[in-house]
Amino acid sequence: MASVCFYFQVHQPYRLRRYSVFDTDRHYFDEFKNAELCRKVAHKCYLPANRMLLEAIRQHEGKFRVAFSLSGVVLEQFRQYAPEVLDLFRELSDTGCVEFLSETYYHSLAFLYSREEFRDQVEKHRLLIKELFGQDPRVFRNTELIYNNDLAHFVSHMGYDGILSEGADSVLGYRSPNYVYRPPHAPRTKLLLKNYRLSDDIAFRFSNRTWEQWPLTADKFALWVNQINGNGHVCNLFMDYETFGEHQWAETGIFDFMRHLPEAILKSSSENSFITPSQQVDQFEAVGEIDVPHMISWADTERDLSAWLGNAMQSNALHELYKLEGALKEKGDEQLLTDWRRLTTSDHFYYMCTKFWADGDVHKYFSPYESPYDSYINFMNVLDNVQTRLREE
Incomplete structure (x- = not known):
């Protein structure tokens, strides 16, 4: 049996406007740029991809299923800038074939710095998913699949039945990501691991003409x-939703590939199926325990935290940011708290990354800044103004 689980991450940060050390304006975020980018990605990815999935679900009469994790900040932007996208996500939810997962509302690194803030953001996100889609998530996905034993233990006590993680070779060893596992000291929680090789074939290698498997067809992938039949139970294909139309442009054939993939997988074996993360949790027993004492993620070749904590600028920015939490919450200024929480979004620190070679190119692709140093200076200028507001009566 090969039960395929598609999970898509959907996220757009609130990007900061250019903010000088002399600036005193409390409007930190570039509303024009955020609206422009949200609508651009909606046109290229979210709208056509949602319609494609709706068509596939209807065509296969419920046999095709997918899961999403939508950050709270992207849902806010859909409401404000692209409500038609939100309508299509509601339509997908109404099919009964789409599951929505839990995550931190602000797509933050809060678990690393404040368990209280982490819990608050997860609860805020859970309530929003309940409000918009009528679902109470059972499975948790941390920002950028950042994971270790402590996170699994903490999340299990929050009541989640499952948690997602990268199927990193460093933690799997000889074992396969194509089984359900459990974390240490959290026997009721199932650990669902990404098959990064097959996921990356779609997300990163699909349009690479120098790849020995190019062109990738639905039948070949199936x-x-x-x-996996006979060598595993599940095939977890986890990727950014922006893979479709934004990272892999429509001209590459990515939409046609995805349109034909459900039929190709279902017809290749009568034992194949599509399931959601919570169905994985319900259908499969854990075959063993995976010990992950150190933090891992799905980012870059190292699959660690170096994308956000790899240099002194990132460490300093994060330290100074979370140092304000206690006083800020005591102040009781809701707008100031919201501004601060939007600054906790992991993208701001990703832009400060100073890696080179292939990983560096990826960081440059996503960054709106000319250099990581510009990103750091801009962020710290904003944070300085937050501190000024905090000191005001």
């Missing part, structure tokens, strides 16, 4: 999935 054969690879089918090889």
